[in-house]
Amino acid sequence: MKATKPRAIPLSAIPHLDDRSAEVARIWITDRAGSTVVIDAGVLADAEMFGVLIADTIAHAARAHAAALGIGEAEAAALIWRGLDGARPDIDPAAAARIANHPGGLN
Numbered sequence: 001m002k003a004t005k006p007r008a009i010p011l012s013a014i015p016h017l018d019d020r021s022a023e024v025a026r027i028w029i030t031d032r033a034g035s036t037v038v039i040d041a042g043v044l045a046d047a048e049m050f051g052v053l054i055a056d057t058i059a060h061a062a063r064a065h066a067a068a069l070g071i072g073e074a075e076a077a078a079l080i081w082r083g084l085d086g087a088r089p090d091i092d093p094a095a096a097a098r099i100a101n102h103p104g105g106l107n
Contacts (some may be wrong), residue, residue, distance in 0.1 A: 014053070023040065023043070024039065024040060024043045025037065025039045044052075052078035058080050058081070058084070059077065062074075062076040
């Protein structure tokens, strides 16, 4: 028998999940062992729109962290973005060139 996850997030308490909702990702952290991220790219196959979803996720995370830590939402968002910027690798120039003319790309 598998042990229940500590601090599992109860989905039954989320009012907007219905038959039109689709799970895109799950994220776990393991104490001193990093993270595990599972993404179903087939649900949102457009990688650029996935980026928009991540930005929306950061806004939700900022609200949650602001409430949990007793800080302002803007401060929480700035901390999250600082962490993201610090972890982001440099953009591959060849990849940037390939998407330059993509609708909604770098231009």
